[in-house]
Amino acid sequence: MASPNLSIAVSLPSADQVNKAAPAAADKDAALRKSAAEFESVFIAEMLSHAGFDKALSENSGFGGEAFSRMLVESYAEEITNNGGFGLADQIYQQLKGRSS
Known part of the structure; x- marks a missing residue:
């Protein structure tokens, strides 16, 4: 019994396609890290607002203190995140990276 001659076409990416895909993957990775850090922030x-930190900042601060206390809380939260935070951003990043792979 003669077996049929089957040919399989394999399409390998060219060097240009690989070079273009690498920055796209790096951009996606950076976007995932940024999104995770923003969420943690x-x-x-x-958390700080619900703990009353914004009210404590605006106490005895005069007119406009309440308006700016929220922005100050957000600034503190960003600094906490930029300095390592609670590790939540890393966990979120790992989860998002696992889903995108």
Whole structure:
């Protein structure tokens, strides 16, 4: 019994395609890290606000203190995140990276 001659076409990416895909993957990775850090920053700001930190900052601060206390809380939250935060951003990043692979 003669077996049929089957040919399989394999399409390998060219060097140009590989070089173009590498920055796209790096951009995606950077976007995932940024999104995770932004989420942690918002989460920390909400925690600080619910703990009354914004009210404590605006106490005896005069007119406009309440308006700027929220922005100050958000700034503190960003600094906490930029200095390592709670590790939440890393966990979120790992989860998002696992889903995108």
